[in-house]
Amino acid sequence: MTTVLIADDQPMQRFGFRMLLESQDDMTIVGEASNGTEAIRLVDRHHPDVVLMDIRMPGLDGIEATRRIIATGARSRILIVTTFDLDEYAYDGLRAGASGFLVKDAQPEELLAGIRAVASGDAVVAPSLTRRLLDAYIHHLPQSPAADPHPEDPRLASLTEREREILTVIGQGWTNTEIAERFHLAESTVKTHVGRILSKTGARDRVQAVILAYDTQLVTPA
Numbered sequence: 001m002t003t004v005l006i007a008d009d010q011p012m013q014r015f016g017f018r019m020l021l022e023s024q025d026d027m028t029i030v031g032e033a034s035n036g037t038e039a040i041r042l043v044d045r046h047h048p049d050v051v052l053m054d055i056r057m058p059g060l061d062g063i064e065a066t067r068r069i070i071a072t073g074a075r076s077r078i079l080i081v082t083t084f085d086l087d088e089y090a091y092d093g094l095r096a097g098a099s100g101f102l103v104k105d106a107q108p109e110e111l112l113a114g115i116r117a118v119a120s121g122d123a124v125v126a127p128s129l130t131r132r133l134l135d136a137y138i139h140h141l142p143q144s145p146a147a148d149p150h151p152e153d154p155r156l157a158s159l160t161e162r163e164r165e166i167l168t169v170i171g172q173g174w175t176n177t178e179i180a181e182r183f184h185l186a187e188s189t190v191k192t193h194v195g196r197i198l199s200k201t202g203a204r205d206r207v208q209a210v211i212l213a214y215d216t217q218l219v220t221p222a
Contacts, residue, residue, distance in 0.1 A: 002119045005048040005076070006032045007039035007065065009057040013104070017052060020108055027115065034058075036065030043069050043076050049119045053098070055082040055089055063092045070097030070204075077118045077205070081111070099205045100124035122206055153216040155201045163200070164218065166193045170206060171213025 006017050014032050021027045030046040033039040035057045055062040066078045078098040090101050099118045114124040169179055180187045203209040213219040
């Protein structure tokens with residue numbers, strides 16, 4: 001059973017989420033918050049698997065609430081769901097540690113699939129944002145010193161050559177199936193490699209692995 005906390009300042013929006021989630025046999029709602037401060041308090045009390053986090057809320061917003069929840073080391077994963085389909089929110093939310101980003105006009109099945117993916121340790125970003133996010137992301141990163149344009153990042157030091165290759169194609173948006181076909185591996189072997197990459201680099205999930213690939217310049221914009 002996947003436990004979910006809803007954080008949104010609009011009562012009707014929370015009601016809609018609740019109706020949808022309560023129709024699922026594998027999900028249960030442990031609480032509702034109308035602002036970021038309440039969300040932090042309820043995460044600490046209930047330890048939900050997934051937090052559906054709005055961005056614009058009175059007082060503490062969803063981005064800062066996400067940042068503070070992640071900073072506590074909580075096991076809860078954050079899925080940002082907002083009406084604002086803007087790059088700056090995607091950057092800020094994913095940088096803060098969110099595992100996914102969807103807009104509120106997503107189809108119900110997309111939201112449910114997103115919750116399940118995030119709960120299982122995977123990550124999800126709205127399809128309309130994915131390529132734009134990856135290609136624009138590099139412009140928000142600090143430039144490396146001119147004398148050493150590609151310094152070795154310590155987070156990559158323990159990766160094998162194959163794991164670096166797989167991290168690179170993860171950063172390019174490849175799925176496990178595509179990676180398996182490209183490298184002639186069983187999909188279960190790819191999953192093992194991905195798990196080791198996350199463990200060795202400290203990335204929480206696939207979205208954070210993508211950010212790492214861009215941070216370390218394993219991937220550059222298309």
